[in-house]
Amino acid sequence: MTVVRSVTLASGSAIRAAILKDHGVAFDVVKPGLDESVIKTEAAQGGLGLEETAMRLAEAKCMAVAKNRPGLVIGSDQILEFRGRAFDKPANMDEAGARLLEMQGETHSLINATALAEDGEIIWRNLSRPRLTMRGMTSDDINAYLKEVGNGVLSSVGAYQVETAPGVGLFERISGDWFAVQGLAVCPLLAELSRRGAFGEGWKNPAPVLAGVVGSPISHSLSPLIHNEWARRALIAGEYRAVDVAPGYGPFVEAMEALRAQGFAGVNVTIPHKENALRYADEASDAAKTIGAANMLTFAGGRAYADNSDATGFAEALMATLGGDDKVESAMMLGAGGAARGVVAALREMGCARVQIANRTREKADTLSNEFALKCVDWAARGPALAGCDLLINTTSLGMTGQPPLEIDLSALPAGATVFDIVYAPLETQLLKAARKRGNKTVNGLEMLMHQAAPGFSAWFGGRPYPVFPRVDDDLRDLLIAELNRRSAS
Ligand code: NAP
Numbered sequence: 001m002t003v004v005r006s007v008t009l010a011s012g013s014a015i016r017a018a019i020l021k022d023h024g025v026a027f028d029v030v031k032p033g034l035d036e037s038v039i040k041t042e043a044a045q046g047g048l049g050l051e052e053t054a055m056r057l058a059e060a061k062c063m064a065v066a067k068n069r070p071g072l073v074i075g076s077d078q079i080l081e082f083r084g085r086a087f088d089k090p091a092n093m094d095e096a097g098a099r100l101l102e103m104q105g106e107t108h109s110l111i112n113a114t115a116l117a118e119d120g121e122i123i124w125r126n127l128s129r130p131r132l133t134m135r136g137m138t139s140d141d142i143n144a145y146l147k148e149v150g151n152g153v154l155s156s157v158g159a160y161q162v163e164t165a166p167g168v169g170l171f172e173r174i175s176g177d178w179f180a181v182q183g184l185a186v187c188p189l190l191a192e193l194s195r196r197g198a199f200g201e202g203w204k205n206p207a208p209v210l211a212g213v214v215g216s217p218i219s220h221s222l223s224p225l226i227h228n229e230w231a232r233r234a235l236i237a238g239e240y241r242a243v244d245v246a247p248g249y250g251p252f253v254e255a256m257e258a259l260r261a262q263g264f265a266g267v268n269v270t271i272p273h274k275e276n277a278l279r280y281a282d283e284a285s286d287a288a289k290t291i292g293a294a295n296m297l298t299f300a301g302g303r304a305y306a307d308n309s310d311a312t313g314f315a316e317a318l319m320a321t322l323g324g325d326d327k328v329e330s331a332m333m334l335g336a337g338g339a340a341r342g343v344v345a346a347l348r349e350m351g352c353a354r355v356q357i358a359n360r361t362r363e364k365a366d367t368l369s370n371e372f373a374l375k376c377v378d379w380a381a382r383g384p385a386l387a388g389c390d391l392l393i394n395t396t397s398l399g400m401t402g403q404p405p406l407e408i409d410l411s412a413l414p415a416g417a418t419v420f421d422i423v424y425a426p427l428e429t430q431l432l433k434a435a436r437k438r439g440n441k442t443v444n445g446l447e448m449l450m451h452q453a454a455p456g457f458s459a460w461f462g463g464r465p466y467p468v469f470p471r472v473d474d475d476l477r478d479l480l481i482a483e484l485n486r487r488s489a490s
Contacts, residue, residue: 005118005198006071010061015163016076016184023186025193032064032075040086050086051127054079054113059122066117072198073117076184080157082108089157096159097142100170103158105136110158112180114189116196124192128185130176132162137170145170168469178234209238210263211460214245214255215270220487222424222480223268226453227461229479230470236461245273252276256297256304265460266298268453274338281306291341295452298459307459310342313452315350318391318420320451320472321443328391328418330354333374334382334406335395336364339422343395344372356389358382360396383409390414392435394421399429401488406431415439422448427484446480447472 007027009017020027039060043053054077062075080087082103090096109129116124146153148166153159161167162174163182179186193199209231213223219242227240245255252273259267269277274293278284281297284306288294294306318328331352333343336359347355358377359365369376377385386392392413398406400423408431413419419435424445432442450472457470 005196006069007193007198008065008069008071008073010065010073010075013076013183015182019179019182019184019186020074023190025190025198027074030065030069032061034060034064036060050079050081051111051113051129053086054111055115055125055127058113058115059117059125062115062117062122063120066120071118072193072196074114074189075117076112076114078113078157078180078183079111080108081111082106087157090154090159092154093146093151096153097139097146099159100134100137100142100145101139104134104142107131107133108158110181112177112183112185114185116189116192118196123196126185126188126192128177128180128188130174130178130181132158132171132175132181133173134170135172165469168471173473173475174471209236209265209461210241210259211238211265211267211456212241212243212259213268213270214243214252214259215273216244216246218242218244218270220425221270222449222483223453225480225483226450226476227457229476230457231461234461238461240461243267247272249276249279253280256280260299260304264299266296266456268456269295269297271338278306280304287311287345290345293338293341295342296456296459307455308342308345309452309455310339310448311346311349312455313448313450314343314420314422315346316451316454316472317443317447318346318350318418320447321441322418328352330356330389331391331393332356332358332377332382332386332389333393333395334358334398334408336361336368337395337397340368340395343393343422344368344374348372352391356385358385384412386410386413386417388414390417392417392419394419394423394429394431397423399423399431401425405429410434410438410440413438413440417441418443420448421445424449425484426488427481446477446484450476450480 007025009027009029010032012031017029036057039057043056057077058075062073066073090099109131112128114126115122145166149161153161160170177185213221221242224240224242231238245251274295277294277297278288282303288306288308291308294308295310296307298305328350331347333340356375356377357365357369358379360379365376394406397403418441420443421429421432422445423429427444427446432444435442454470
């Protein structure tokens, strides 16, 4: 018979308890009731570094509880190190604001020590040291953040709550163990608890998440690279697959039923199935209904929910380039296909007052212009119509590898305008090259692709076992560019 050891968490921290619970560990909580300042003073007097101090604190918490408890006892401590100094939790909101202001634009570490004791003896130790780089922020940004989250930040040494959406937005880059960032390096701990018989034979890892992208053709899709990279970074067990589904509503329904039976949490949907996805869903978001197509299906509680992240993906990519203050007043959109619908919905949502559309097939442009109150311009007149525009968007497939180039005379486009090409292969299309040469700001399709992927990841992987927020950053960008370069070279 397997003897299952009892587990005690020697900590009053709600986040540490939540992390353990979310990973299926059954445990009791006992607060160690230590005066940590005594240990810190002794460590400083003894010339100990911050890593040794954190470990000393973790061990002391562990032993304070282990002396009265049988089984395995976990103790943990986290010290924020910034410019060689340790920081305690801020005493009040003013101190929290000052701390965030001091650390903005710079990198700090969260030294995370975990110790395990049994029968009054420390039997295992682990040290993790994730590094976090904060965005450059003004005191107004910081005050707005603190106002939004409230004094919950006072329980964190960093004066932020990285596990929430506004908190993660304070950072430019986070590297290292995500669980250690939150307060407990759970992966090595779970492995050790398992080795020491804490789970008996019945314990299993949380079920891996399955998600994917369906379309035809689909082998070229970069979405698996994006989602699998985010899952890898967050240490989430799961897989995002590309699934080829033949055109037609019948094959689409059959494929969805099969994927749901396999336990898929959801799928992205691309050509030629975006309308099929909307038709198939039990419920649809306002965005999907407005656009008339869905690029996301989420399966939960026996129902299928349709959404469309093309519009937010486009808007976020544009805003990341323009910054919050640069408003788009007048835009010219080329194309009237599926992607154009998402772009025009985003422009309307962003409050763009004047949107012109030009498309090779005039009737399609007319349909879209009637639906969204756009000004229709002849395809032949697309160049001169650029006068006074502060944004030009190409949503046609022209300029894409294997397609004819997009021919357009940019001379009427104001120098301060931005040019957005949603094509991402090649990364810099002829249109973007010409725009860059004449001094216009440019945005490529890869930015939209990365941003439109984030809602799907949050919906399918991000809540397992607790919220994880996917980040569009240089590491992801570099990974995708390397893949595009590899493809164009082969
Ligand atoms: P779609 O529905 O097939 O629409 C294609 C558009 O391109 C139509 O407006 C079409 O005009 C126009 N077009 C095609 N060939 C043309 C030509 N020779 N001359 C003039 N116009 C031409 O495709 P879509 O889904 O909208 O996708 C369009 C492009 O956006 C693709 O390159 C796709 O990869 C890209 N995309 C990128 C993202 C991203 O996240 N970056 C997302 C979605 C799509 P007609 O109406 O006259 O046929």
